[in-house]
Amino acid sequence: MAKKPTACLVLADGTVFYGQGFGATGETVAELVFNTAMTGYQEIMTDPSYASQVVTFTFPHIGNTGITPEDDEAADPVASGIVVRWDPTEPSNWRAAGDLPDWMARRGRIGMGGVDTRRLTRAIRQLGAPHVVLAHDPDGNFDIEAMIARARDWQGLVGLDLAKVVSCAQSYHWDEGAWEWAKGFAARTEDKPFKVVALDYGAKRNILRSLVSYGADVTVLPATATAEDVLAHEPEGVFLSNGPGDPEATGEYAVPMIQELLNRDMPIFGICLGHQMLALALGAKTVKMGHGHHGANHPVRDVETGKVEITSMNHGFAVDSQTLPKGVIETHVSLFDGSNCGIRMEDRPVFSVQYHPEAAPGPQDSLYLFQRFTDSMRARR
Numbered sequence: 001m002a003k004k005p006t007a008c009l010v011l012a013d014g015t016v017f018y019g020q021g022f023g024a025t026g027e028t029v030a031e032l033v034f035n036t037a038m039t040g041y042q043e044i045m046t047d048p049s050y051a052s053q054v055v056t057f058t059f060p061h062i063g064n065t066g067i068t069p070e071d072d073e074a075a076d077p078v079a080s081g082i083v084v085r086w087d088p089t090e091p092s093n094w095r096a097a098g099d100l101p102d103w104m105a106r107r108g109r110i111g112m113g114g115v116d117t118r119r120l121t122r123a124i125r126q127l128g129a130p131h132v133v134l135a136h137d138p139d140g141n142f143d144i145e146a147m148i149a150r151a152r153d154w155q156g157l158v159g160l161d162l163a164k165v166v167s168c169a170q171s172y173h174w175d176e177g178a179w180e181w182a183k184g185f186a187a188r189t190e191d192k193p194f195k196v197v198a199l200d201y202g203a204k205r206n207i208l209r210s211l212v213s214y215g216a217d218v219t220v221l222p223a224t225a226t227a228e229d230v231l232a233h234e235p236e237g238v239f240l241s242n243g244p245g246d247p248e249a250t251g252e253y254a255v256p257m258i259q260e261l262l263n264r265d266m267p268i269f270g271i272c273l274g275h276q277m278l279a280l281a282l283g284a285k286t287v288k289m290g291h292g293h294h295g296a297n298h299p300v301r302d303v304e305t306g307k308v309e310i311t312s313m314n315h316g317f318a319v320d321s322q323t324l325p326k327g328v329i330e331t332h333v334s335l336f337d338g339s340n341c342g343i344r345m346e347d348r349p350v351f352s353v354q355y356h357p358e359a360a361p362g363p364q365d366s367l368y369l370f371q372r373f374t375d376s377m378r379a380r381r
Ligand SMILES: NC(=O)CC[C@H](N)C(=O)O
Pocket: 049, 241, 242, 243, 244, 245, 246, 247, 271, 272, 273, 274, 314, 315, 316, 317, 318
């Protein structure tokens, strides 16, 4: 006899999926997205850009390498929950320090297994990322009507400012060194580390590590830092991080702050939300996508060289390339749907990309962008 369901996922259109709950119990309302990466579930769950999103993985074996503290992209899981094909297995990995369900239970994150995630992914592709309620109750008591109503009433990510919510409260110096393979990069080039201020809108740790790998000395500032706060550190370059929510919702603090920095003529590099906010600051517009891009094998073409990079992606909003003003060049496009994946200012070292060159998880084809940032700071010394 089939096991009694202990978890359920309710879509705002009334579709219900049942499965087995794991991790925390309770209920959460969020946007549902699918991620096609075959590795890196822990990095995905701790990527702050997933705030207020439930992730379903198209790869079936989630949880089988356990949990490894060094793989956290933030202190806690940020994604609201996960929906997977099979119940997580016992971890089998020499690096594992714990198992996924226990880690999620201690951190208040709901999981649901035993779901036909391919069917669910098809539903997301048809509907666009739906609003959902995910619930886990060991007794299997669910008020489906109330859950549908809650999913329907939820405001969604459009207009939602989450960057401020996940950002650090205080500024700090990023002390974690370069990756093992990249140690000594700065020494090899005989450069003193380049002073970089990184604005934290939900920064992944591997971005900060990658900046250090390519020769930066990184001070992290909260999302609401003003241009004066930034300039007080006398940075040689400014980095704008990834982050959750609607880029337009940062229009009262981040966008005007970036506009002030643009008047100062210094190297600026942005990733994902940072890319979108830079585009807004330059006068372009952003749009909400249907189901977004979440995966680790998205092909992107460098428009200027014709070269294709396989990239890691996680975004639900995009820069509308039709709205890029004069003097701002589209540098990268998605080979999946032609959407904008990168911009630069024609005459200044100001550039950004929609995808994640730091990977974690994903391919490392795009690490050269960190080198480009360092080179632009070196050129100004
Ligand atoms: N990874 C990110 O920085 C995501 C940016 C933005 N929140 C989006 O969904 O498009």
